[in-house]
Amino acid sequence: MTLAGTVIVGTGQAGFQTAASLRTNGYQEPVTLIGEEPHIPYQRPPLSKGFPLGTQDRESIDFRPAQFYADHRIDLITSRRVTAIDRSARQVALDSGLRFSYDKLILAVGARNRLLPAPGANFENVLYLRTVDEGVAFKARLAYAQNVVVIGGGFVGLELAAVASSLGKRVTVVEALPRLMSRAVAPSVSEFFFDLHRSKGVKVVCGAAVSELSGVNRRVTGITLSDGAHHPADLVLAGIGILPNVELASEAGLPTSNGIAVDEFLQTPDENIFAIGDCAEFPCAFAAGQRLRLESVQNAADQAQTVAATIAGRREPYRALPWFWTDQFDVKLQMAGISHGRDQIVIRGSAESRKLSVFYFKQGRLAAIDSINRPLDHMIGRKLIAAGTPLTPEQAADESIDLKKLSSKSQVGH
Amino acid sequence: MPKVIYVSHSGDRKEIDVPVGTTVMAGALKNGVDGIVAECGGVCMCSTCHVFVDQAFLGKIPPADDTEEAVLEIAAIERQPNSRLSCQIKVTEDLDGLIVVMPEKQR
Numbered sequence: 439m440t441l442a443g444t445v446i447v448g449t450g451q452a453g454f455q456t457a458a459s460l461r462t463n464g465y466q467e468p469v470t471l472i473g474e475e476p477h478i479p480y481q482r483p484p485l486s487k488g489f490p491l492g493t494q495d496r497e498s499i500d501f502r503p504a505q506f507y508a509d510h511r512i513d514l515i516t517s518r519r520v521t522a523i524d525r526s527a528r529q530v531a532l533d534s535g536l537r538f539s540y541d542k543l544i545l546a547v548g549a550r551n552r553l554l555p556a557p558g559a560n561f562e563n564v565l566y567l568r569t570v571d572e573g574v575a576f577k578a579r580l581a582y583a584q585n586v587v588v589i590g591g592g593f594v595g596l597e598l599a600a601v602a603s604s605l606g607k608r609v610t611v612v613e614a615l616p617r618l619m620s621r622a623v624a625p626s627v628s629e630f631f632f633d634l635h636r637s638k639g640v641k642v643v644c645g646a647a648v649s650e651l652s653g654v655n656r657r658v659t660g661i662t663l664s665d666g667a668h669h670p671a672d673l674v675l676a677g678i679g680i681l682p683n684v685e686l687a688s689e690a691g692l693p694t695s696n697g698i699a700v701d702e703f704l705q706t707p708d709e710n711i712f713a714i715g716d717c718a719e720f721p722c723a724f725a726a727g728q729r730l731r732l733e734s735v736q737n738a739a740d741q742a743q744t745v746a747a748t749i750a751g752r753r754e755p756y757r758a759l760p761w762f763w764t765d766q767f768d769v770k771l772q773m774a775g776i777s778h779g780r781d782q783i784v785i786r787g788s789a790e791s792r793k794l795s796v797f798y799f800k801q802g803r804l805a806a807i808d809s810i811n812r813p814l815d816h817m818i819g820r821k822l823i824a825a826g827t828p829l830t831p832e833q834a835a836d837e838s839i840d841l842k843k844l845s846s847k848s849q850v851g852h
Numbered sequence: 853m854p855k856v857i858y859v860s861h862s863g864d865r866k867e868i869d870v871p872v873g874t875t876v877m878a879g880a881l882k883n884g885v886d887g888i889v890a891e892c893g894g895v896c897m898c899s900t901c902h903v904f905v906d907q908a909f910l911g912k913i914p915p916a917d918d919t920e921e922a923v924l925e926i927a928a929i930e931r932q933p934n935s936r937l938s939c940q941i942k943v944t945e946d947l948d949g950l951i952v953v954m955p956e957k958q959r
Contacts, residue, residue: 455891481893499893503882736898739891743959763897770919772897813896813922820926842925 441468442539444749445530447520447686448546449473450482452715452738454501456544459746461510469512470538472530475569476517478504483735485573486597487765490580491604499570520547523690525708542749545687545698545706545713546742549680549733554589558651561658564674567594576675583607583673587661589648591618593764595677596631600766603640610641610669612661617644622762622773624796627808630789631766638767643667682717682731695719697731702755704745712748714741723757724805724823725776734762759824761816772816775806775823784831787812795819797834804829814842821845854948858885861956872945876938876952877901887954894939896920899927900958901938906951910934913941929955 446453457471488494507514522531529537551566586602588595591613603609617628647664660670684694692706693699697719715738719731740758762773780798787794795815798806807819818841853869870879880888889900896919924931
């Protein structure tokens with residue numbers, strides 16, 4: 439018999455969903471949810487979309503009202519950092535000095551912003567975006583900014599560039615690699631978004647590194663790039679990726695690499711400790727078992743539900759299909775599957791029509807789809823990939839073939 | 853303030869005042885209505901806020917756009933003609949008394 443229950447470290451999407459799903463699954467033991475931030479759990483995606491744009495207010499981004507946690511007997515502890523795991527005693531230590539015992543421990547510790555290595559990066563108007571406090575700070579400064587420079591042409595950087603541009607700011611995006619979002623999407627998708635941003639008046643510079651930020655009185659006034667070009671700036675936003683928070687796990691002797699290493703059950707070698715979400719590196723069923731670390735709502739929420747089911751007594755491997763989205767201006771890009779390692783790309787639709795999907799094949803099998811303004815391709819694509827329904831590159835490219843009919847006999851893996 | 857009546861799969865009813873301009877999904881989340889998960893936060897990516905809209909109100913709600921129609925294709929419980937995503941239903945004075953029935957499961 440025990441009264442320790444489950445302790446969840448991290449109040450992001452993964453931590454919140456684990457706590458909620460444990461209760462949905464009928465788990466009766468104590469649930470303790472511990473986070474460093476001084477807020478009840480909230481959604482991060484709106485921080486680079488509707489929140490700075492002004493279409494979503496602060497309250498609307500909370501997952502649930504504060505009362506939810508009491509109603510579901512979730513002991514929510516905010517503003518506290520877990521400093522150590524004592525695996526033999528099955529306890530975690532908090533920076534307050536308190537210790538909590540656990541039967542099961544979930545590390546949903548997330549990631550932190552990669553910091554800009556350039557000289558001048560510590561000016562007070564050089565910002566990052568991951569937490570709601572950073573989101574509030576960005577929104578406040580954006581209101582008074584005229585020249586916004588976004589460093590990093592990934593999802594967060596481009597979403598914020600689109601927001602700033604929509605609010606009438608002069609915006610420059612600087613990307614070190616030769617094309618936008620290059621880690622995630624095919625060249626044709628990068629080109630589409632390059633053209634989109636340019637058509638809205640955003641300056642996009644690819645293949646250029648930041649040499650220096652210059653300013654006066656602790657405030658940045660401009661940046662100089664590796665090609666020698668200078669761009670004026672009264673607000674700089676660096677969206678250059680995140681680093682997984684592996685230290686708590688590694689100091690407890692758990693294996694880490696590009697994330698906290700877990701197996702297909704999202705379990706560390708210590709059977710009482712799981713890791714999920716942005717911080718976890720797991721064998722991905724949709725990448726031939728290759729170990730990946732994914733940064734997405736889908737990954738966090740689905741991994742949370744897998745672990746919650748396992749702890750509630752229905753042990754199951756993690757097998758959910760990865761999906762993702764980004765909103766930039768009036769365009770939604772939807773992604774399904776894992777496109778790394780593709781050997782063939784087929785396009786359905788066209789950039790001219792502003793509706794296109796890119797189908798990624800690996801050894802003749804559909805591995806991933808990126809859809810621009812073709813939501814049905816995305817949703818049907820999720821079914822096709824999850825079920826492993828055969829689809830040839832020729833069928834994918836042929837718009838007269840109804841993908842929905844092909845998928846009608848297959849079941850969706852959410 | 854318009855009332856929205858949330859009916860669970862097993863028939864439990866909850867009447868909630870939902871402010872005009874907010875969504876049927878948000879009204880559920882704020883007031884502890886189980887049965888709407890809203891995993892993606894209301895951006896038409898996940899189908900976990902699926903509801904069946906009472907026939908009397910169907911005509912008072914603007915029709916689903918292509919994105920919503922696509923998402924309904926992956927609903928955990930097969931979509932019906934009166935299926936909608938509650939994140940896409942904005943509450944208006946006209947919708948006072950709206951009845952939505954939640955499916956047996958959302959995932």
